[in-house]
Amino acid sequence: MNHEKADAETKPVSEADNTGDSQPAAKDKEENVLIRRFKISMNKDDIAREIDALAVQYSQKVKMPGFRQGKVPVDVVKKVYQQALKEEVLQQAISKLAFAQIEKDKIAVASEPYVEKMDHPEGEDFQADIAVETLPEIQLPELETLQVKIPAADLKGGAFDESKQIDQILEANKRSLPVKDRAIAENDLVLLMVQSADTAGKRKWPRQETYFMMNKENIAEIAGLYEELLGKKNEENFTILRSYPADAPKKAWAGKKIEHQVEIKTIHEMKKPELDEIFLKSLGMKNIEDFKLKLKEEFQHHQEHQKDEKIMDGIYEKLLEASQFPVPRSLLEQEVARRLSQNRRPLNLKDEEEKAKFKEMMFAQAEKSVRLSLILERVREQHQIEVSDRDLEKEYAHLAQHHSLPEKDIRKYYSEEKKAAELKDHLIHVKINKFIREKIKIKEV
Numbered sequence: 001m002n003h004e005k006a007d008a009e010t011k012p013v014s015e016a017d018n019t020g021d022s023q024p025a026a027k028d029k030e031e032n033v034l035i036r037r038f039k040i041s042m043n044k045d046d047i048a049r050e051i052d053a054l055a056v057q058y059s060q061k062v063k064m065p066g067f068r069q070g071k072v073p074v075d076v077v078k079k080v081y082q083q084a085l086k087e088e089v090l091q092q093a094i095s096k097l098a099f100a101q102i103e104k105d106k107i108a109v110a111s112e113p114y115v116e117k118m119d120h121p122e123g124e125d126f127q128a129d130i131a132v133e134t135l136p137e138i139q140l141p142e143l144e145t146l147q148v149k150i151p152a153a154d155l156k157g158g159a160f161d162e163s164k165q166i167d168q169i170l171e172a173n174k175r176s177l178p179v180k181d182r183a184i185a186e187n188d189l190v191l192l193m194v195q196s197a198d199t200a201g202k203r204k205w206p207r208q209e210t211y212f213m214m215n216k217e218n219i220a221e222i223a224g225l226y227e228e229l230l231g232k233k234n235e236e237n238f239t240i241l242r243s244y245p246a247d248a249p250k251k252a253w254a255g256k257k258i259e260h261q262v263e264i265k266t267i268h269e270m271k272k273p274e275l276d277e278i279f280l281k282s283l284g285m286k287n288i289e290d291f292k293l294k295l296k297e298e299f300q301h302h303q304e305h306q307k308d309e310k311i312m313d314g315i316y317e318k319l320l321e322a323s324q325f326p327v328p329r330s331l332l333e334q335e336v337a338r339r340l341s342q343n344r345r346p347l348n349l350k351d352e353e354e355k356a357k358f359k360e361m362m363f364a365q366a367e368k369s370v371r372l373s374l375i376l377e378r379v380r381e382q383h384q385i386e387v388s389d390r391d392l393e394k395e396y397a398h399l400a401q402h403h404s405l406p407e408k409d410i411r412k413y414y415s416e417e418k419k420a421a422e423l424k425d426h427l428i429h430v431k432i433n434k435f436i437r438e439k440i441k442i443k444e445v
Contacts, residue, residue: 033326036107036134037116040097042126050089051078058085090118090126098130108135111330133330138378141322143439148314152444155310157303165295170275176268183231184267188214190229193263194222198256199241205252209265221250222260229264237263249348284404312433315440319375320368327370335366376432385435387427395427 052074059077060070067076078085098113113132120126176189184190190212197204212220214229222228223242232238240260248254273279275288285291339362349355379385396414400407414420 032133032329034110034134034136034328035131037129037131038101038105040094040101040128040130042093042097044123044125047086047089047093047126050093051085054085054089055081090120093126094118094128094130098132101130102132107132109133110135110328133328135328136325136374138323138325138374140375140378140382141319143436144441146318146322146439147441147443148311148318149443149445150310150314155307155444157307160296160299162292162295165299166275166292169295170272173273173279174270175273177271179267179269180234183233184214184229184264185269186214186216186230187270189268189270190214191265191268193265195261196222196253197259197261198253199259200257221253222262228262232264234264234267237261247348311437311442314442315436316372318440319436320371323371323375325371325374327367327374331370331374332363332366335370336362339366376429379436380428380432383435385428385431387424387431391427391431392423395423 055074055078058081059072059074062072062077062081063069064072064076064080067073094115101107102109102113109132111133113130115128116131117129118126119128179188192210192212193207194210195204195207212218212225212229214226216226218226220226222240223244224240228238228240240262241257242260243257244250244253244255246255280286280288280291283291285294347358349358396407396410399405399410403410414423
C-alpha cells in the first residue's frame with residue numbers, strides 16, 4: 001500500500017529558483033497540521049566547488065563559436081553560463097540536502113518537499129526553508145474491543161434458482177445474427193453510415209460507420225436517433241435535421257443546425273444460444289449435469305463473496321469511526337485526480353452550484369478512501385503483516401488451478417516486475433482483511 005509522493009499545489013525542491021521566495025500557491029497551507037518544516041544550508045566554498053565541477057561538464061558538451069566541441073575553456077563556460085550554473089547547482093543541492101534531512105529525521109512524507117524561502121546573497125552561504133507534508137500518526141483502537149452489527153437478512157442471500165441462473169448464462173452469451181426480413185426493433189444492433197454537415201457553414205464531417213444499440217436509454221450523438229431508426233429496414237437512406245443547443249455534448253455541433261445523412265448498412269439481432277452440446281463444449285463442460293453442478297457452485301461462491309463484502313464493509317466503517325486523524329491534502333488531491341481520470345463519461349455539470357456539489361462529493365469519497373487506506377497500512381505495520389515466498393507459491397498454484405493453466409505459465413505472467421508488485425499488494429490486502437476479520441467481533445442482528 002504505497003502512497004506516491006504528489007502535491008499539485010506545492011513547488012518541489014527540484015524546481016526551486018533564486019527569487020528569494022517560492023511560497024506555494026496552495027491556500028490555507030499554514031493551517032495544515034501535517035506540514036513539517038526544517039532548514040538546509042550549504043557554505044559558499046562548497047557551492048563554488050560544485051559550480052567548478054559542473055562547469056567542467058559543461059565545457060565538454062556545449063557548442064560555442066570559435067571553439068571545437070569539448071574544447072571550450074572552463075573559465076569561458078563559467079563566464080557565459082554563470083547564472084545557469086549557479087541555478088543548477090542550487091537545484092541539485094536543495095534536492096539532495098532536503099531528502100538527506102528527511103532520511104536522517106525519519107520523516108514519513110506524504111508529498112514532495114518544497115521551498116518556502118531561499119536566501120543566497122552573492123558570494124555568501126546558501127540557506128533555505130523547506131516544508132513537506134507528512135503522513136499522520138495513527139493510533140489504532142484495540143481491534144478485539146470492536147463489534148460490528150450486521151442485519152442477518154443482509155448475510156442470508158438468495159435461494160438458488162437453476163432456471164434463472166441458466167437464463168443469465170445464456171443472456172450473457174448472446175450473439176449478433178444478421179436480420180434481413182424485418183424492420184429495426186428494440187435491442188437490435190444497427191450498423192450505420194453517417195455523413196453530417198453544418199447547414200449554415202456548409203462544413204461536412206467525414207462519412208463514418210457507427211454502431212447503435214437499439215435501447216431507449218442509449219444516448220447517441222445524433223439527437224433522437226433511436227426514434228428515427230425504429231421501424232426502418234435494411235439499406236434504407238434518410239435525412240435527420242437537428243438544431244443542437246449551446247451545451248450539446250458534441251462541441252462541434254453546439255449551437256448549430258446539422259443535417260445528418262444516414263444509411264442503414266446492416267441490422268443484427270442479439271440471440272441467446274441453444275443449451276446444446278456445442279454451447280456446453282464452448283464453456284469447457286462435458287455434459288449438462290457438469291454444467292448445472294458448476295452453475296450451483298459458482299452461485300454459492302458468489303453468495304459467499306457478497307456476504308464477505310458486506311461483513312468487510314461493516315468492519316471498514318467501524319475502523320473509520322474508531323480512528324480519527326488528519327488526512328494529507330496531497331494524498332486527497334491525488335485520489336480525486338485518480339478518480340476523475342477513470343471517469344470516461346463527460347460530467348456535463350449545469351452550473352456552479354452543481355459543480356460545487358460534485359466537488360464536495362468527490363472529496364468526501366476520496367477522503368474516506370485515503371483514510372481507510374492509511375488505517376489498513378497502519379494495521380499492516382503494527383502487526384507486521386507481510387507476503388512470504390510461501391504465500392506466493394500457494395497463490396501460483398491456486399491461480400493455475402482456477403484458470404486451468406500450467407503453473408509455469410502463471411509464474412511467467414507474474415515474472416514482470418509491475419505484475420508481481422500488483423500480486424503482492426493483492427495478497428497483502430487479503431491477509432490484512434483476514435487478520436482484522438479474525439480480531440473484530442461480528443454480530444448478526
